Amino acid sequence: MSNSDIILRVKDLTVNYGGIEAVKGISFDVPKGSIVTLIGANGAGKSSTLRSIAGLVKPRSGSIALEGEELTGRDPTAIVAKGVTLVPEGRRIFPDLTVLENLRIGAYLRSDDLSEDLNWVYELFPRLKERSWQAGGTLSGGEQQMLAVGRALMSKPRLIMMDEPSLGLAPLVVKGIFEIIREINRQGVTVLLIEQNANMALKTADLAYVMETGSITLSGTGAELLTNESVKAAYLGT
């Protein structure tokens, strides 16, 4: 794969979290326009990886590059401005802000007209349009997840990272979320997804990495890993 096809290149990334080495020198690439997933058990270092890409934690060493431009150690504001956004674990929408305000705050750094992108998000999630004047905290879990994704999209990202978007949601809602992930991807946004729901994630992803205790132990296309015996035993329960 040539360099120009890689939107995000992570190299030898080490991240300390709470005194322990949560990420132990991992390297991976995210091809432009793809859906890439990192799967792994709780505590494997997936969240720490995303959080350091988003600039919320400073990596101890290694490099994170967006289309060749170094992002390592920069603050979240700069990283959002470059077009990398994170849908955090547990959704974490602003409960007191209205749905519309939650979407607007996703576009905080933008000073151009938002109406086009608001319409785009409302088309993806008609439910949000119906509730645009409601406080975010009054939405159901699934709707809050839609809002968190919509909020991230409002920054016009080139790369959207999602931390466990299916966590705590009913199976039907999870299906809807994954459909949206594919739809967003079809519209040109690269997706980096971390999931414990390995089955859904692998079915959706073009490229997948397996993380175990801070290291990447396996990689391949989603379809390859779905049939990999060790993945089946450890993550798919089949």
Next chain:
Amino acid sequence: MEYAVSILLSGISLGGQFALIAIGYTMVYGILRLINFAHGDVFMVAGLMGIYLSASLPFYISLPLVIVVTVLLGFVIERVAYAPLRSAPRMSVMISAIGVSYLLQNVATYVTGGQPMTYPELPLLYDTVKVAGTPTKWAVLLTPVLVVILVLALTTLINRTKIGMAMRAVSKDFEISRLMGIKINSVISVTFIIGSALAAIGSMLFFTNYQGIYPTVGAMPGLKAFVAAVFGGIGSIPGAVIGALIIGIAETIIKGLPSAWDVSVFSDAFTFALLIVVLVFKPTGLFGEKATDKV
């Protein structure tokens, strides 16, 4: 009847002055979960600035200048004493605030030589007008009007503007606010700037009525404004205003009771007794959120 009107009016006015200080406490708490112990002393410095600047400048220059200098002071205090401790335990920031409080008092003692100073008789504010037969300072009449205008302006800023939206977001979730691209430090600075500006305006109204200024003069109004903020539910701006009005009115009524009853000396104790009673029945204050801590 006339006596009652004048008591009520000065109560509302005193309450309004407390409210202008209380907003600074409650906004800073709302965002940083910090009780800014230095706020009462910033109020005192605003009073001193009013004296020094008005001595050589006409009031239409000196008063705006007092606001500017006070705002600058609030901004610098936050940047120097609180911002470096952003990830330190909350107790450390509180101790830093106590330190700033004493620093300001000590500097005031040094500058004034510890002598009580007298606040200037500002034109208009100090002039008297007869209300219900009682001579009343314009400051007393103007305070409630000013408080209403300023609180409306402030709530519009918070609810209708982009920076206001950012303030509400930051007060809920630092980390996600950063993810949105909000510069936390700028939002916090804006909070201190607003709080200090209101304290400066409050100082002009308050010291026109109580003209003596000494280094610890900010302590009592500061403490009462803080009580008002807790009373109304700390973090809530309407709460702080209502709390301050209740405390101002209650205090003035007690001070106005017949001197034969000999209770006026207990007016401060009453303020705190009232706080305890309210907190027993409503631990989060009148308008407080149920969860007082960050989730």
